[in-house]
Amino acid sequence: MINFDFYSPARILFGKGMESQIGELLKPLAKKVLLHYGGGSIKKSGLYDTVTASLKGSGVAFVELGGVKPNPRLSLVHEGIDLCKKEGVDLVLAVGGGSSIDSAKAIAMGVYFDGDVWAVYDEGAPIEKALPVATILTIPAAGSESSGDTVISNEATGRKYGYGNPLLRPVLSIINPELFFTLPKEQLGFGVADMMSHVFERYITNTEHTDLTDGLCEVTLKTLMKNALLACKDIRDYDAWAELGFGGTVAHNGLVGMGREQDWACHGMEHELSAIYDVAHGAGLAVLTPGWMQYVYKDNVNMFVQFAINVMGVESSFRDPDAIVQEGIARLREFFAKIGLPSTLSDLGIGEDRLEEMAKKATGAAFGEEEPIGGLKPLYWQDVLAIYKLVK
């Protein structure tokens, strides 16, 4: 176990009907909030009415900005920043999935940032302060409701970058599994792949002596897989969605990765797919993760044997580690297929013509500043290209 600093202060209010308390919860925190959301789904479902009625009932003023798209755009962030400044907003309330929440975080820090907030993502420009962010989660996936992370796409440059800072952790997040009943089935799959990836990025490590977090990772992965299949069968299965909603938060609030060297290569490789082809993040991860495992596992066979046996339930004589790992990866692919996820870049409509470009962007080689990605095995652009080709 390596030294660590764990700080996860997001308050999680979990369960049926919690969203109707939002006004009372925000009242001590803000006089005027920016209500930030995506398209019409929260209006169709009645959630918009519940939230605005609760805000009004508690005397919390609000202005609103909808229109967040998957892979949230910098241009809308700029619009939100201007609106917050003009209206004197003192808290951003995101109602939606990871895209709305990530966009809200960008707005929250942009209000205090001198210059274009893109510099924070692009150059790591330091931030001193951010508006508090609260969330009502409508898609369990990104884990953004409990993390300090945000990912934004700059549509002008075709770049998609992540940024993390404890200042961006939501002060409170409401997770009501009932709000997930109306999700399209493909969103379920995308979300599960994303949540599982948040665990994989922390789980697959060269760090030794990590009993507790090994177990926490394995339990979280198994819970997500079991309940994804249940929710696929019955999209109104409250108990299954409760495990997915809670699991997504545990997957990404930091705990399961404490004391471990982490990886994050799959996220880096996926961001290039989303930035250029605008594919769903979870779909990209489902394609890349098994390919990445295939490419890197020989660097730490025992870690992948543990994954195959403890997570994927491979039974084995233990005398052929390669066969165990292969079976583990095959079962992961089968699982992703069962919940409707794609398995190749071609399934995503991605051809071979820009693979090298993406590989070079993922490692920074395209900008003359290559740094290998990945904690388990450092990957250069040639490695990333090889992985893209493995799953083409």
Place this chain on the structure above:
Amino acid sequence: MINFDFYSPARILFGKGMESQIGELLKPLAKKVLLHYGGGSIKKSGLYDTVTASLKGSGVAFVELGGVKPNPRLSLVHEGIDLCKKEGVDLVLAVGGGSSIDSAKAIAMGVYFDGDVWAVYDEGAPIEKALPVATILTIPAAGSESSGDTVISNEATGRKYGYGNPLLRPVLSIINPELFFTLPKEQLGFGVADMMSHVFERYITNTEHTDLTDGLCEVTLKTLMKNALLACKDIRDYDAWAELGFGGTVAHNGLVGMGREQDWACHGMEHELSAIYDVAHGAGLAVLTPGWMQYVYKDNVNMFVQFAINVMGVESSFRDPDAIVQEGIARLREFFAKIGLPSTLSDLGIGEDRLEEMAKKATGAAFGEEEPIGGLKPLYWQDVLAIYKLVK
């Protein structure tokens, strides 16, 4: 899963050498701190010198109050409150185990409490404010380094009461497994029994559909058991202590109990033993827990079958649930014995003469206000007496 509110903002700084940063960490939080600790062990080990040098080096002033005893006393709390008021202290730094930390929390709220702070424990008198508390942990056991709970004994009345409030959560806690190398072996056992009990109190439940937290509880219990045996073999095994130190925090920061009805009967029954006989809390829990399981398991056999199989590794044909549970309980007893813990009240030097008195105190019957204790099966004083007698 039932609705829940999870908020666990204690920052955990974990690993080798972390305690030497205490001055820099506290500098933004306090001008003057109360350094609160137990006996001479932190002076012998050099920890006292490290901490005071770090405080001085960072220009953080301090006053000190040592002398905390196991089952910390109200009289010392009163002394600490007076000292803080007189000296204008603005943060309490506990250096020690659960007793020092619990005592520090009592002082921290007592500074702002109008009247005797015992009223908070005894009558649930409301508190509005408390000084921030920081901790440097020297015994992994109570989980007080990440919880908002405190337990204090009133030596004048022989009562021992717990109290919990989010205001009492430490703002930061340092856990360095190296600091545990000098613990007497019996402290290791007491600590492990206490940490395991924090999980049991949450794990054993009638709530259904709790996949994720079932798994988190089981993994934490198994990690604690495995590494307790390793640390018993080699008291300087850093990796084993790291799992115990991290495990104790995860056991009690709230997460593993979210969405579940909790029990806490064993803690209630044990407090009476400690209050009257001043036995170590963990020792009392090790005696009571298997007896409690024996007494209540028929109310939810399946829960205890799950415990026996998933935690204690009982192999079985599944056709004789009682036999599985009995084997699970027997293995728990064996494990406690292996790490040097007592198995009967008589081992603790407790005779039969005051069992009824303690049973009546534990449920409030002694004060004419009986309320059954325990979430799985409500226990009245006759039940508590029966459990005491089962383990006499």
